[in-house]
Amino acid sequence: MSQKGPGNKPALAVVSSTTSGSALDVPPILPLTLQNIDYEVEGQRYLKDINLEIQDCPATVILGPNGAGKTLLLRICHGLLQSTRGRMQWHNEKIARLPSSQAMVFQRPVMFRRSVRQNIDYALKVCKVPSTERQQRLNAAMESAGLSHLANRPARKLSGGEQQRLALARAWAFRPQVMFLDEPAAHLDPGATRQIEDMIKQIQLSGTRIVIVTHDLGQARRIAQRVVFMYRGRVLENRSAEHFFQSPDTKEARAFVAGELLW
């Protein structure tokens, strides 16, 4: 399997060989269709008439300046929030409802007050991964995050970068079809960011589809196959990354790609 991206080889173990018996073997839940989605709190409209299809593609980046509504949209897609109006439809609703078919990694990683190993084991149990597979999944997940040597360390004692790697590994451990990532590297230094991006590439290679929110243009360029560009609660563009970065349709996207301040 050839490496993608700008020639930087991940320092992490290749994990694509361990996808047997996963949610990836069941019918795909993507595309996800959103129709006329509005999100309102106390009269304030944060998302405005969103019509969007998130396609079955390795990495979709939701891009836009702060306050565009990216995180809200992600939370609605994952079912953490209910839209005020509109309709949302997975290609396969029944499977999309299983806890093992979608995962989310938050901007600030949520760590349980347990060891690294127990954090992953908890996720595997919640997602009903059979106990015969659990041990192997656990080890693969810790290895993918480069945390095997810290298996028994309390998760909350890890550094910020290690915690976010653990959060990714914990989400990936049950092989979701779709993984939502909310600015997973927002609080991290460049080295830790690079490690996170390497992990994201590995996760893509294993077949899990990534939907990631970012305001970081460089990160978007490195990861995206498709770009959903948001601005002030609206989706302005939804197209292939290549097209988006070469010739954005809207003036807002052109300004954003050119690095001009826009909010």
Add this chain to the structure above:
Amino acid sequence: MSEAFSPLSAALSLVFSGDQALGEIVLLSLKVSLTAVFIASIIALPIGATLAIYRFPGHGIIVAVLNSLMGLPPVVLGLIVYLLLSRAGPLGQYGLLFTPEAMIIAQTFLVLPIIAALSRQTLADLHGQYQEQFRSYRLGAVSSILTLLWEGRFSLVTAILAGFGRASAEVGAVMIVGGNINHVTRLMTTTIAMETSKGDFSLALGLGIVLVFIIVMVNMLAALIQGLERRA
């Protein structure tokens, strides 16, 4: 001077010689309080967790009532339990008044609001941290509660110890519903009250020493557990 010291030396010799009467009272006290705290915990922890996770009509009132019940005077509680258990009361047919079981019932109701209110506070804070992750895992009510209880294990043990401290130190409720009957319902606190009023200080002081020792131990245990929490 010597008059003040003679009961103290008598008390110390009672404690360290393993006096049978003293031992019997200490054991019964521990049995009553530990059983009450155990039963109260089983009821109070799920109540605390449920109140921490769910919002429903009347939620605020229940929490306020629970918080104020933490300061319920033991004698008032003793009076209520007495009326319930007395021959003419609704539970009179079971003949529980003036038995250790009556004291367990009274202490259970005494510490239940303490454990429920303290655990609700702890678990509500934790739930704020974990809420979205739980929803992401599509976790049901029972799994959410069990996970929260485990995540809050250190603080919850502290809450339970606070309940135990309250139960073992109170005198009002057990005096009323137990009756302080020799060899049946005589606890450390009730014995201290009685012996003192009789002017017989050595047993009272001996029991006082044991009681204070137990309370100190409980608090040291709580501090130890908080130390463990910081490392987890």
